Amino acid sequence: MPPIIEVRNFTKKYGSFAAVNDISFTVEEGSIFAFLGPNGAGKSTTINTLCTIFEKTTGTLLIDGKDVSLQKNEVRKAIGVVFQESTLDTKMSVEENLRMHCVFYNVPKGEVEERIRFVLRLVDLSDWRKKSVASLSGGMKRRVEIARGLMHYPKVLFLDEPTTGLDPQTRAHIWEYIVQLQKEKGITIFLTTHYMDEAEICSRVAVIDGGVIVADDSPYALKKQHTMDRAYITTQNPEALESLLAAHKLPYQKKAAYYRVDADDTALLLQVLSAQKDSVTDLEIRKGTLNDVFLEITGKEIRG
Amino acid sequence: MKTILALCVRNLKAFIRDRTRLFFSILFPFFFVYVFSSIFRNEAISDPVPYMLVGIIIATVFETALRISASTIDDMTTGFMKEVLVSPVARVSVAAGQFLSSAIIAAVEGFIILVVGFFIGFKVTSVLTLGLVMLLMIFVGLVFAGFGLFIATNTKNIQTFQIVSMAITMPMTFISGAYIPFSLLPRSLVFVGYINPVTYAVALFRTVALEKTGLQTDELLAEQLALQIGEVVVTPWLAMLILFLFGLLFMVLSTLTFVRTDFSRINRNKDNSIEW
Numbered sequence: 001m002p003p004i005i006e007v008r009n010f011t012k013k014y015g016s017f018a019a020v021n022d023i024s025f026t027v028e029e030g031s032i033f034a035f036l037g038p039n040g041a042g043k044s045t046t047i048n049t050l051c052t053i054f055e056k057t058t059g060t061l062l063i064d065g066k067d068v069s070l071q072k073n074e075v076r077k078a079i080g081v082v083f084q085e086s087t088l089d090t091k092m093s094v095e096e097n098l099r100m101h102c103v104f105y106n107v108p109k110g111e112v113e114e115r116i117r118f119v120l121r122l123v124d125l126s127d128w129r130k131k132s133v134a135s136l137s138g139g140m141k142r143r144v145e146i147a148r149g150l151m152h153y154p155k156v157l158f159l160d161e162p163t164t165g166l167d168p169q170t171r172a173h174i175w176e177y178i179v180q181l182q183k184e185k186g187i188t189i190f191l192t193t194h195y196m197d198e199a200e201i202c203s204r205v206a207v208i209d210g211g212v213i214v215a216d217d218s219p220y221a222l223k224k225q226h227t228m229d230r231a232y233i234t235t236q237n238p239e240a241l242e243s244l245l246a247a248h249k250l251p252y253q254k255k256a257a258y259y260r261v262d263a264d265d266t267a268l269l270l271q272v273l274s275a276q277k278d279s280v281t282d283l284e285i286r287k288g289t290l291n292d293v294f295l296e297i298t299g300k301e302i303r304g
Numbered sequence: 305m306k307t308i309l310a311l312c313v314r315n316l317k318a319f320i321r322d323r324t325r326l327f328f329s330i331l332f333p334f335f336f337v338y339v340f341s342s343i344f345r346n347e348a349i350s351d352p353v354p355y356m357l358v359g360i361i362i363a364t365v366f367e368t369a370l371r372i373s374a375s376t377i378d379d380m381t382t383g384f385m386k387e388v389l390v391s392p393v394a395r396v397s398v399a400a401g402q403f404l405s406s407a408i409i410a411a412v413e414g415f416i417i418l419v420v421g422f423f424i425g426f427k428v429t430s431v432l433t434l435g436l437v438m439l440l441m442i443f444v445g446l447v448f449a450g451f452g453l454f455i456a457t458n459t460k461n462i463q464t465f466q467i468v469s470m471a472i473t474m475p476m477t478f479i480s481g482a483y484i485p486f487s488l489l490p491r492s493l494v495f496v497g498y499i500n501p502v503t504y505a506v507a508l509f510r511t512v513a514l515e516k517t518g519l520q521t522d523e524l525l526a527e528q529l530a531l532q533i534g535e536v537v538v539t540p541w542l543a544m545l546i547l548f549l550f551g552l553l554f555m556v557l558s559t560l561t562f563v564r565t566d567f568s569r570i571n572r573n574k575d576n577s578i579e580w
Contacts, residue, residue: 051390076392087387091318091379103310104391148387 002065004029004156004188005050010059012045019045021211022059027190029155031203032182035192036290042211043192044084047160050190051081064155077105080149081158086141090134094125094144097133098151105152119147123177139170146177150187157181159191163198175201196290205290209298219290226296227288228262231269235259237279248272258282307393311401312408318379319372319409329371333364333417336483337424353425354514357417359482362444362509365414366480366502367473369445373406373452374469378462399559402453407445414441429515437513444505447551451501454558475500482506485528498533501550504543507531511540 003026012020020042027033035043048054050061052072061067066074089097095116102112120126123143128136133144142162149157159178163171179201181187191202199205199219206216215222234257235241241259245252250272253260263269266285273280320326337360388398415438418426428434455472459465478484479493480502486494497503511517511529521537524530531538538546 053386053389073392076390079390081390083383083386085383085386087383087385089314089379089384089387090382091321092314096314096317100310100314101387101391103307104388104393106306106392 001029003027004064005033005190006060006062007046007050008060010046010049010061011057012042012049012054013057018057018211020049023208023211023213025206025213025216027156027188027204029188030182030186032178032189032191032201034199034202034205035190035208036194036196036199036205036294037192037208038194041208043208044160046208047158047190047192051079051158052076077152078155079158080152080154080156082142082145082149082160082162084160084164086145088133088141088145088148090132093130093132094120094136095129097144098148101148101151107152115151115153119150122150122181123147124173139166139174142166142170142174143177146174150181150185153185154187156188156190159189161192161194163193163195171195171198196294199290207294207297209294214297215293222290222293223288227292228264229266229269229288230286231261231263231266231273232282232284232286233259233261233273233280234282235276235280237276240279241276244272244276305397307397308401308404311398312405315372315379315402315405316408319405329368329413330416333360333413334420336360336363337417337420354421354427355510356483357421357424357426358510358513359506361414361417361421361441361513362506363477363480363482363502364417365410365441365444366448366505367477368413369406369410369448370452370455370469370473372409373402373449374456374465378456378465395563396559399453399562403446403449403555406449406452407442410445410449411438411441428513433512433515437509440509440512443551444509444547446555447501447505447547450551450553450555450558453562454554457558457561476502479503480506481528486531487528498531501547503531504538504546507538508540508543508547 005025005027007026008024009022010020010024011018011022023042023046035046037043045054049056050063050068052068052075056069061069063075064078066078068075089100092100098116098119099112101107102115107115116129117126120129123146125140125143125147128140128144133141136144146157146159146162162178163174166174175198178189178191182189191198193199202219204217205219205222207214207222215226217225233241238254238259242252242254245259245261248268250261250263250269252262261269269285273283337357388395418437428437452469455468456465459468475496479489479497480500481497482502486497489497507529511519511524514529516524516527516529517540519527519529521530521539524539525532525537529540531543
């Protein structure tokens with residue numbers, strides 16, 4: 001199956017400054033793809049170009065086989081977009097917003113009612129249908145936007161930082177909806193985020209920094225490749241532990257209260273430590289996170 | 305076509321829902337009806353109340369069309385425009401929806417004053433006049449809706465727009481013969497009035513609403529319904545043509561600017577730098 005999104009050698013310049021510099025990637029149909037990177041990395045530029053709002057400087061960008069610069073209307077029909085900032089019509093009710101969207105996307109009249117019910121149920125807002133958008137909370141507005149983006153059954157749903165500024169509970173809910181959508185409807189989801197924990201849920205993550213893709217793989221593979229498990233050990237018998245670690249060629253660092261051991265293979269480490277199980281008083285193993293991956297690749301930390 | 309209608313209905317709803325604005329936009333013209341019909345009660349014009357009232361109606365239609373078509377731009381820049389932008393909708397139909405709704409709102413406001421006018425001495429003898437009056441109000445509304453959108457798309461910022469529209473609306477309403485007859489204005493201002501399209505809207509509308517269409521040119525001139533500019537006499541029908549051309553020009557211009565406007569750059573927060 002050909003990829004639903006295909007980007008080859010895409011560059012976007014603002015004057016002489018390249019916001020995105022010669023990036024290429026593909027997104028499989030039905031997957032959740034995340035663009036991970038700090039503010040100003042080029043995430044929004046890429047998403048806005050894919051959504052036909054910005055014009056590329058050079059390169060080829062295809063969505064469902066259609067060129068975003070040449071077949072704008074075809075592309076627009078195939079995508080749904082939720083922008084960083086709200087684009088709801090605040091003077092109208094939830095239902096009126098959804099109905100207007102149907103007019104814009106030429107949804108057959110007979111299906112409108114059914115689709116409104118479906119999308120509102122999906123985001124748990126059926127009871128809010130007649131309410132004015134202005135009276136909703138931030139999280140609810142976001143959900144209305146996601147619902148609206150789905151009204152025309154897009155092949156690809158773009159979410160530009162869908163959860164920024166929302167509380168943890170609402171964020172978790174929105175993620176439930178996103179994952180549910182991808183599973184039930186097979187919609188391809190392309191999102192940008194700077195929250196590490198959110199990127200973990202995705203099928204694939206592209207790490208972008210300074211307009212360049214520095215890594216592109218599944219979260220698992222990225223972590224496997226770029227991070228190590230880290231064990232924090234407290235012991236009553238430091239000498240024995242040191243000699244044991246040295247004997248197994250495990251690099252360690254001695255800290256005031258504990259030893260820090262970096263290990264590729266946690267199973268092996270546990271096996272080694274079992275010889276000392278009487279003197280080890282505390283053991284904590286931390287798995288690598290995408291934050292570590294980002295740190296490792298770019299030498300910078302993302303502050304969510 | 306579906307989009308134009310849907311957007312038009314949306315704008316009408318938005319207008320009705322803003323109760324404060326609705327109240328004051330209806331109240332405001334009554335103030336003028338009262339003040340001006342008292343001031344000019346002893347004017348040379350035979351029957352000042354209908355004469356003033358009709359002027360006020362058309363000035364209100366002008367002012368409303370301009371204001372509404374421009375304020376819808378503000379609605380749209382609050383973010384909603386971006387939704388339109390990524391949809392497969394033609395921007396021309398968005399502009400058309402704006403024109404139509406502005407013209408309708410303007411005509412409705414004009415109609416409300418007209419209804420009140422019937423109680424304070426305004427009369428028509430045939431239903432045809434009433435129909436023509438309604439059509440003319442929509443026509444004048446459309447003409448100035450194009451003008452309003454043109455100003456709005458070129459100012460892009462609501463504060464600037466308010467100053468610009470004030471600076472344009474005030475002279476255009478007051479030097480048009482709508483509130484103050486040209487015979488009371490100094491010569492220099494009358495010349496300004498000649499280049500003011502509202503002048504022609506007022507002359508045309510007065511002629512039709514006061515049922516003076518049968519009058520000869522010299523009678524029209526005497527009633528200040530036709531304008532003598534040098535050698536040329538602008539009859540109400542020539543005025544209609546001038547208005548039509550003016551409206552067409554600005555509808556085309558504003559639609560062109562509207563289609564080219566990069567709404568993604570117009571942001572609510574001024575300090576919001578370009579995102580990438």
